[in-house]
Amino acid sequence: MASNFTISEVIDSFGVNKFTWSIFFFLGMSMVFDGYDYMVVSYTMPQISAEWALSKVQTGSLSSWSLFGLIIGGALAGIISDKIGRRKTLIYSIAAYSLLTIPIYFVQSFEWYAFFRVLTGVGLGACIPVVTTMFSETTPTNRRALFITFGMAWMIVGWVLGGIIPTFVVPLYGWRLCYLIGGIPFLYAIFLHFKMRESAHWLANKGRKEDAVKILQDIERIATGKVTDWDTNSLIVPSKSKVVGPKALFSKDYRLATAGIWLTYFCGCFIVYGINAWLPSLMLEKGLKLSSAYGLAIANNAAAVLANASTGIVAEIIGRRKNLICSYFIGGASIFIMAFVPSNFAAILAANIFMGFAINYAITAVQPLMAESYPTEFRNTGVSWCQAFGRLGGALAPIVAGLIMAMNLGPQMSFLFYIIPAVIGGLAAYLFVKKETKGKSLDQLAEENTKVRIKMVCGEAD
Numbered sequence: 001m002a003s004n005f006t007i008s009e010v011i012d013s014f015g016v017n018k019f020t021w022s023i024f025f026f027l028g029m030s031m032v033f034d035g036y037d038y039m040v041v042s043y044t045m046p047q048i049s050a051e052w053a054l055s056k057v058q059t060g061s062l063s064s065w066s067l068f069g070l071i072i073g074g075a076l077a078g079i080i081s082d083k084i085g086r087r088k089t090l091i092y093s094i095a096a097y098s099l100l101t102i103p104i105y106f107v108q109s110f111e112w113y114a115f116f117r118v119l120t121g122v123g124l125g126a127c128i129p130v131v132t133t134m135f136s137e138t139t140p141t142n143r144r145a146l147f148i149t150f151g152m153a154w155m156i157v158g159w160v161l162g163g164i165i166p167t168f169v170v171p172l173y174g175w176r177l178c179y180l181i182g183g184i185p186f187l188y189a190i191f192l193h194f195k196m197r198e199s200a201h202w203l204a205n206k207g208r209k210e211d212a213v214k215i216l217q218d219i220e221r222i223a224t225g226k227v228t229d230w231d232t233n234s235l236i237v238p239s240k241s242k243v244v245g246p247k248a249l250f251s252k253d254y255r256l257a258t259a260g261i262w263l264t265y266f267c268g269c270f271i272v273y274g275i276n277a278w279l280p281s282l283m284l285e286k287g288l289k290l291s292s293a294y295g296l297a298i299a300n301n302a303a304a305v306l307a308n309a310s311t312g313i314v315a316e317i318i319g320r321r322k323n324l325i326c327s328y329f330i331g332g333a334s335i336f337i338m339a340f341v342p343s344n345f346a347a348i349l350a351a352n353i354f355m356g357f358a359i360n361y362a363i364t365a366v367q368p369l370m371a372e373s374y375p376t377e378f379r380n381t382g383v384s385w386c387q388a389f390g391r392l393g394g395a396l397a398p399i400v401a402g403l404i405m406a407m408n409l410g411p412q413m414s415f416l417f418y419i420i421p422a423v424i425g426g427l428a429a430y431l432f433v434k435k436e437t438k439g440k441s442l443d444q445l446a447e448e449n450t451k452v453r454i455k456m457v458c459g460e461a462d
Contacts, residue, residue: 069121
């Protein structure tokens with residue numbers, strides 16, 4: 001190719017192809033294991049609480065310890081990934097959380113359980129943002145939001161497995177075996193070591209143009225069966241930001257976007273993780289059998305798979321901003337319906353499925369903006385720090401919910417207080433998410449930010 005070209009132009013020229021679907025599978029399975037490791041806590045919570053005679057607050061914190069680790073892991077992994085690469089960070093994080101889940105099989109106290117869940121969370125927190133970043137950097141522009149959000153559906157599959165497996169394992173073998181099963185992903189980390197390719201965007205940004213072109217040739221070979229001899233000197237790489245790392249997220253060019261995605265994701269995590277942690281217990285309080293309570297939680301998560309698949313499609317049609325704003329207010333409405341649904345299993349099931357769809361639709365609608373709001377040199381830092389801040393909401397939610405439940409206000413109030421973060425999330429999206437990224441390549445978005453900086457230097461910007 002004689003003319004100049006960008007990474008995005010080449011990837012877009014192939015469209016959705018075999019390579020795209022292979023990445024979808026590789027990253028997706030990473031999220032399945034990640035989702036199982038987190039959600040298994042909710043389904044073993046009643047048994048752990050009974051065995052160790054835990055209080056309501058301690059029981060709620062069982063789901064929070066890994067989230068505290070997620071915050072630490074996310075904050076560190078973003079910086080690490082932008083330095084050593086997406087591939088290595090993903091492999092190391094999967095190996096870490098899987099190996100650190102196995103010792104939980106042997107723990108005999110609440111304190112040791114909490115200790116290992118925090119360590120496990122560090123690995124989990126490193127995995128999730130790098131998956132979002134990899135999806136954004138390896139998929140065609142006009143399908144980017146779809147693959148990012150649909151990719152998150154894999155995590156919900158893991159959540160569903162995190163419910164199904166304990167449903168059968170716990171009655172027969174107890175809760176501990178569920179955590180031993182959580183060590184299986186270590187084998188997958190070994191598989192990825194041999195099969196996973198690095199991001200061409202990251203390689204080019206690091207000045208490794210030859211390696212980036214080789215990745216593009218590999219993609220072309222898989223997609224078309226042909227190989228083009230691209231001239232590495234013709235590869236255009238967007239200008240780098242002068243400020244990188246965490247402090248760049250709060251610079252003048254990015255602080256508004258950071259405020260918008262951080263607040264919306266915090267509220268989304270607070271809702272989803274709080275409800276998921278306590279849903280089986282709330283249903284037991286309403287008088288349902290253990291199998292029915294677990295069944296409702298599984299149905300809630302199954303609806304989330306559909307939500308994750310559909311939110312990306314809608315975002316590609318109406319845009320990221322409109323999709324995000326509407327999603328939070330619809331999510332709030334679904335919680336209101338669940339709070340006042342009659343005590344009839346069919347009605348509860350229907351309201352529960354709608355709520356599972358709506359609240360997960362909202363939290364997933366934020367995902368494309370995380371990756372699209374920042375340039376390659378600190379993209380994963382942006383994604384991971386946003387997710388780390390969101391996980392803080394997810395970590396606090398089960399504990400706050402435990403306090404609400406300890407007041408004995410009833411299941412209705414235990415649901416209604418989640419409407420508050422839903423409204424805050426919708427308002428944050430309206431007030432702070434101003435830039436529409438639909439239809440723009442990562443290179444275009446980077447160049448737009450560069451032009452803004454040039455104008456500011458020249459005194460032409462407002």
